[in-house]
Amino acid sequence: MPDDVFIAISGEALHAKSKVYIGRAMARKAAEDLDEYQLWASLALELLGKAALAYRHPSLVVDPTNWKSLFVAAGVNVTTDVKTITAKTLFERLAHLVPRFDPLMHKFCMDISERRNAELHSADIPFRAMRLGAWEARYWHACDAILRAIESSLEDWLGADAEAPRQIVAEAAAASDAAVKLRVETAKAWFAGLKKAERETLAQEADGMMPIDQVASFAVAFDQIWIETCPGCGCRAFLAGDQTGEDIKQENDEYAMWEIVEREFVGDEFRCPTCKLVLLGGDELDSAGIDYIHTDEVEREMEYEPDYGND
Known part of the structure; x- marks a missing residue:
């Protein structure tokens, strides 16, 4: 891996910027501005995902069809206009890097990214239509999975703000666990009743x-x-x-x-x-x-x- 990576595709720089953006997201939540909360959160998620890929190797976050960007990823700074991968490619690649990044998590990340694009590039207001309970737990679950893959944590990423997201993740996991165990017990009871x-x-x-x-x-x-x-x-x-x-x-x-x-x-x-x-x-x-x-x-x-x- 090149020692001197251009800042646009540096894992450390992408991670640091994601922390800035998630800080802005938490500030907007505290102000009860839930539209901007989801907007900044979606941006932070994409940066965090790119940081995870860049930590493995910078070439994983550059557009493979752009030879200049590939040179930069190899440590040869032939341009400052580095082209990076789309959100779709990012989340496809994370599935091979993050053990818990299954199709359900992949779909959620794509959904929030598409809402972000609609918010920024059209007159649509998709974030306003989303209830907090419909996305927040899955959001923190995805972030937690990515952070674990780079040997980090919600506590490191969020600092003093980590307690509430950690509790949301734990409560969602407990609810899911109980629901699955009930379905398994129901199947056992049905079979035993034959x-x-x-x-x-x-x-x-x-x-x-x-x-x-x-x-x-x-x-x-x-x-x-x-x-x-x-x-x-x-x-x-x-x-x-x-x-x-x-x-x-x-x-x-x-x-x-x-x-x-x-x-x-x-x-x-x-x-x-x-x-x-x-x-x-x-x-x-x-x-x-x-x-x-x-x-x-x-x-x-x-x-x-x-x-x-x-x-």
């Missing part, structure tokens, strides 16, 4: 189901679907998620044509075909006691870069 023969038949049918057969059951197309045990009925169920990383597990000699790759996936959506239990996002999976990190090994043909034709 006759023994019915339970055995359903369990046998579930054992015959395979991940490939479940693709249409999930809301979106995920990278992988794998088998899990349902915390409700105890039958075979399925968890789907996207790939977040991979490593070459087996080194091959120069003549090898195949390699062993260990892949990592983060689960986002759980579905049980038997009791119909559905769990969405890492928080609900945690509450149900399901490990949403999945790894597997695959053997694949090695790929080589084509010759440049100058031999």
Whole structure:
């Protein structure tokens, strides 16, 4: 990583600016100006997300189609007009950096960013239509997840103002946890209430189901679907998620044509075909006691870069 990073894409500078903006947001909340509270909060969230990417490497926050910006990210300051990524790209990239940045959190961040754009670039007033309870808890939850990924915290980011957001996050988490546990217990009670023969038949049918057969059951197309045990009925169920990383597990000699790759996936959506239990996002999976990190090994043909034709 370059030692002297241009300030526009410096992780430290982006983090510091996000702290200024969240300070302005808290001041507007104290003044009961909830429109500006959400506006400054949305700006602070985007800066915090970019800081998280820039801490990993500045190239993650610059527009990859702009060669001058890529040079700056590499420490070669050929321009001061650095082009950075859009909010859409930012939140897509955070999903590969922040473990808890699941599709639900991604959608929330995109929604608040789109409301921000409408507020700034049109005559619309989208923030005024949003009740505080409809967005605030999810906002602090997203910020907390990003801050944890860069080994920081709400307390570090907000200072003396952190107590109330931390309490909001805790209360929202407790409510979600209780709701998930109730759904699991309801599924258990339903299955236990069946006759023994019915339970055995359903369990046998579930054992015959395979991940490939479940693709249409999930809301979106995920990278992988794998088998899990349902915390409700105890039958075979399925968890789907996207790939977040991979490593070459087996080194091959120069003549090898195949390699062993260990892949990592983060689960986002759980579905049980038997009791119909559905769990969405890492928080609900945690509450149900399901490990949403999945790894597997695959053997694949090695790929080589084509010759440049100058031999």
